[in-house]
Structures are given as C-alpha cells and as structure tokens.
Amino acid sequence: MAVERGRRLARALVVLVVLAVAVLTGCSSGGSTGGSPSAGCPPQVDPAALACQLRAGDAVVRDPAAAPGVLADAGRSTQDAYRTLGDHPEWDGAVLAALDPALRGQAQHALAAYRALRALDGAPQTMLPAWRVVEPLPADQLRGYYDEAQRRYGVSWTVLAAVNLVETRMGRVIGLSSAGAQGPMQFMPPTWAAYGLGGDVWDTRDAIMGAANYLAANGGANPSRLDRALKRYNNDVRYVSAVREYAAMMDADPNAYRGLHAWPVEYRTVAGDIPLDPGYASDRRIPVGEWLETHPVVPGAR
Known part of the structure; x- marks a missing residue:
C-alpha cells in the first residue's frame, strides 16, 4: 500500500466526481443496444448537459443487458462529467436539484471524493507518468476477490474496491508510486513482507487479500475504527475521505460498482485531462508538450 505514508503516482489518477445541472429537457438515456450513452x-458544457450525461450513464449502469462497449462509454462519459462538475462547485445546486434522490446521493458522494483527491493531488502535472496501462480484470472476477477477502478478514468489499479504485483504477495502472509502492493495491515492500501472506504483490487476488489483512490488523473490520485503518494505508484525511465516499456509493447501490469499474485512467495535466488508455506504456516520465505533438486530441480538456 502506498500504504502507510507513501505518496503515490496512482493518486494522480484522481478519481472523479459529480455533477451539476439545472434542466434535463432533451436528455435521452441512450440505452444498451449501441451508440453513445449520452448521444x-x-x-455544450453546462449544468444541463452535464446532468444529462450523468442520468444517461446511470441508466446504462442499471441495465443488466448493457453491452460491454456501451458500459465502457458510459463510464468515460460519466467520469468526464464528474471531473468537470467537480471543478465547478457553483453548479452543484442546479445539478443536484435536477437529479432523482438516489442519483443525487451518488453524485454527492462522488463529488466529495473527487474534491478530496484533487486537493490531495495538488497542481496539474507537467509530465505524464512512467506507467503501463492495461485492461482491468472483469468486474465479476474482481468482485469475487473482494467478497473472498471480506469473508476471510471482515473488511467490507466496498472498502477494498474503493481502495483498488483510488490506488490503480482497479488494476489499470502498472507502475511504481513515487515512494516505491507496488502492485494493484500499492504496497510498500516492508508492509508487503509483513502482511502479504507470502503472495505476489503484482497478483491481483494476492494483493487484495494482503490489503484486507493489513486493514483488518489495524481495525478496519470495525466500522468505528475504519478511518484509523485507512490512515495507516495512507496517512492523509483526504485519502480516507475519498475511499469512504466511493465505498458509500457502492454501499448505497451495488450497481455503482459496475459504473466505477468502467472509469478509465485520465491524468490531470496543465493541458487538461489526458486519457491514458490500455496500451499506454512508458518507462520514463514524458513532458506533456512532447506527448501532445503526436497525440494532439485531448478529450475532456476544460
């Protein structure tokens, strides 16, 4: 775990948030049969358009028949809306008023998480990271690992999923943190040696089990001590808040897990949010300007 005190590049993933809108006229949910969920x-980028995106994405997430490609598009669209809205607190009232109560609650959690992570992450980056970005394991397979860890250690599956999301976007990011943390749950080597159960820090199941073991050893199976356990994982109240908010989204509605699993990697830079899709790979940090010379389109730049 970039656990304890280590800062992590994975933090730069900065997981995102919520919305703002006034009116929903003209918004369609898209559907699961094809096409963009927010077509x-x-x-334009304004409260009404962003609220429409969020409602459309929510409709896809709730549709068990949604095709994988449509779900992926909904994840990207929703995340982009959350990131934009998270940077516009003046739109909060209008957006939240336009959402039904269940989605409004999800939005409030997502917005709080995004703003906590953005404060933790600091200024936009001038360099892209030395990472590889890959496809995550299927949502059902990951959920099985979280559930297994919960049964064994008593730490909620939603907390484990939220940590995995914040640390490496559920395993999409492969790389060391700036402090040397490793694997999909970002462990520092001494912590892994003590709590990794003899497993492989880069193996997803082993890493999730190690995280549950570590959190449980610090009281994380007890809701009243969870904040303390998460601070041992990363000693910053903003990190604790973000994990708590994402876990609360899934506690309130397990469907939210499918949506969060679909969120891609987007890196916050001085040139806007740059998508780092599967296939991105660099063994060095890359100046943003150099990257844009060959990748000029920056979806989501604001």
Whole structure:
C-alpha cells in the first residue's frame, strides 16, 4: 500500500466526481443496444448537459443487458462529467436539484471524493507518468476477490474496491508510486513482507487479500475504527475521505460498482485531462508538450 505514508503516482489518477445541472429537457438515456450513452444530450458544457450525461450513464449502469462497449462509454462519459462538475462547485445546486434522490446521493458522494483527491493531488502535472496501462480484470472476477477477502478478514468489499479504485483504477495502472509502492493495491515492500501472506504483490487476488489483512490488523473490520485503518494505508484525511465516499456509493447501490469499474485512467495535466488508455506504456516520465505533438486530441480538456 502506498500504504502507510507513501505518496503515490496512482493518486494522480484522481478519481472523479459529480455533477451539476439545472434542466434535463432533451436528455435521452441512450440505452444498451449501441451508440453513445449520452448521444441525446446537448453538446455544450453546462449544468444541463452535464446532468444529462450523468442520468444517461446511470441508466446504462442499471441495465443488466448493457453491452460491454456501451458500459465502457458510459463510464468515460460519466467520469468526464464528474471531473468537470467537480471543478465547478457553483453548479452543484442546479445539478443536484435536477437529479432523482438516489442519483443525487451518488453524485454527492462522488463529488466529495473527487474534491478530496484533487486537493490531495495538488497542481496539474507537467509530465505524464512512467506507467503501463492495461485492461482491468472483469468486474465479476474482481468482485469475487473482494467478497473472498471480506469473508476471510471482515473488511467490507466496498472498502477494498474503493481502495483498488483510488490506488490503480482497479488494476489499470502498472507502475511504481513515487515512494516505491507496488502492485494493484500499492504496497510498500516492508508492509508487503509483513502482511502479504507470502503472495505476489503484482497478483491481483494476492494483493487484495494482503490489503484486507493489513486493514483488518489495524481495525478496519470495525466500522468505528475504519478511518484509523485507512490512515495507516495512507496517512492523509483526504485519502480516507475519498475511499469512504466511493465505498458509500457502492454501499448505497451495488450497481455503482459496475459504473466505477468502467472509469478509465485520465491524468490531470496543465493541458487538461489526458486519457491514458490500455496500451499506454512508458518507462520514463514524458513532458506533456512532447506527448501532445503526436497525440494532439485531448478529450475532456476544460
């Protein structure tokens, strides 16, 4: 775990948040049969358009028949809306008023998490990271690992999923943190040696079990001591808040897990949010300007 005190590059993933909107006229949910989930939303960036994106994405996440590609598109669209809205607190009232109560609650959690992580992450980056980005394991397979760890150690599966999301976007990011943390749950080597159960820090199941073991050893199976356990994982109240908020989204509605699992890696830079899709690979940090010379399109730049 970039656990204890180590800062992590994975933090730069900065997981995102919520919305803002006034009116939903003209918004269609898209549906799961094909096409963009927010195809019926206005093209401009304003509260009404962003709220439409969030409602459309929510409709896809709740549809058990949604095709994988449509779910992935909904994840990207929703994340982009959350990131934009998270940077515009003046839109909060209008957006939240336009959402139904269940989605409003999800939005409030997501917004709080994004703003906590953005404060933790600091200024936009001038360099892209030395990472590889890969496809995550399927949502059902990961959920099985979280559930197994919960049964064994008593730490909620939603907390484990939230840690995995914040640390490496559920395993999409392969790379060391700036402090030397490793694996999909970002362990420092001494911590892994003590709590990794003899497993492989880069193996997803082993890493999730190690994280549950570590959190449980610090009281994380007890809701009243969970904050303390998460601070041992990363000693910053903003990190604790973000994990708690994402876990609360899944506690309130397990469907939220499918949506969060679909969120891609987007890196916050001085040129805007740059998507780092599967296939991105660099063994060195890359100046943003150099990257944009060959990758000029920056979806989501604001």
